[in-house]
Amino acid sequence: MSKRRVVVAHVDELAPGDVKIVPEGKFGVGVFNVGGEYFALTNYCPHRGAPLCRGKVTGMTEATDPYECAWVREGEILRCPWHGWEFAIKSGTTVTEPKRQVKMYPVIVEGDTILLETGDVR
């Protein structure tokens, strides 16, 4: 059985830091370029159903000790546009409770074309 593949963009159209939302599935799928690697997340926040992939691509705070606050993982964090939940783009998990996760899809590059692999071909 082969997978269904959908063209996302030419590689020149999705630079590092960019996202493109592809009208796949019920909510669409956001394809992100994080430092030259591609990641695809369902455009649906598990909290209240917001269009998650329209959120800001950003970094996050981290504390090594209480009151010691650093800015880390710039470009790797997606912040939901409705209530601000933070997601790690590379894993689809929330920062606060990594057991909570949005569905992810494989992304393939063939030549100069970025392809999204969704469900099986029927």
Add this chain to the structure above:
Amino acid sequence: MTDVAGIVDACAHPIVQRGDDLKAYMGEVWKQRFFPAPERYLYPHPVSDFAPGTRPEEGAPGSDRALFESQLFAGGIETAILLPLTRGLSPDIDLGSEICSATNRWLAEVWLEDTGADGRFRGSIRVNPHDPEGAVKEIRRWSDHPGFVQVAVPMEAHAPYGKRQYLPVWQAAVEAGLPVAVHTDDGAGVEFPPSPVGYFRHHIEYSSFVSFNFFYHLSSLIAEGVFDRMPTLKFVFADGGADSVMAFMWRLNDHWRAVRHEQPWVKHLPTEYLRDHARFCLSRMELPEDEEALARWIDVNDGANLWLYASNYPHWSYATPQQLNEPAFPAEAFERVFRQNAADLYGLTTSVPA
């Protein structure tokens, strides 16, 4: 109630016979000073501040050790944790600390002098958290005394207890291996109003809701990362909140998921701090009116892990184990709330094995 032996009372209140008796335990300079009497004169109980029959022939209820023991230990209580109240927040920080020191000297001499394997009382080290240096000294002064099993501070404060000025005090408690109990105080000093919207008019409003102030301290301790700094620190909220803690905590959880980034030192979901860091003394006002709801109420608020039976003797809210167990707790929850949780927290051996 089938088994009433070996119960631990996590909060009873001994007091001096007369307010000024404390002066016998104070330094010469301080004896000359005025300080408030024990009464909470803004909101006295309209019937009686004390439970019926607790007034001895002489002096205040809770001041006669023989009467105290004969009444408190009649209903199956084996060990009682004594939490003497102090006199409110003093505008003079050093006077506040001296009242704490005198209270500790008096407690050690009158109530804890025979604490050993057979002693049935354990005590609280009163400290003034608004004098962090003095509080640390006071904890160190008593922490080797076998009778003192916790540190105690007032619920009333000029800043919530998670703030950094208090860190040395909690650190000293951790180093002594003692939990910190929080209880509304006696007397009246320079406290803020008892609610964030000002002064109540009546006793009913005060007594029903003043204990909710516990939550400002608890949420501050979590949000400031105090429990992340001090993984063995434990707080006992000694007069209220057992029944409502989870409703408040769920709000913290919900907001933390969205605004974690402002306090990244908080590493866990707020509710996950409770079992390791918080206990709640149960009072008789806190159980559901709907008797059918008791088991669910215990489950929702994690009562089997977080609650401690407390008599509050001799205050008006005094409840014997029998009174607080009506309607009856499920057996496992009873065992934990009336015995095991406090035995674990205070390192006590009870006569009925778990």
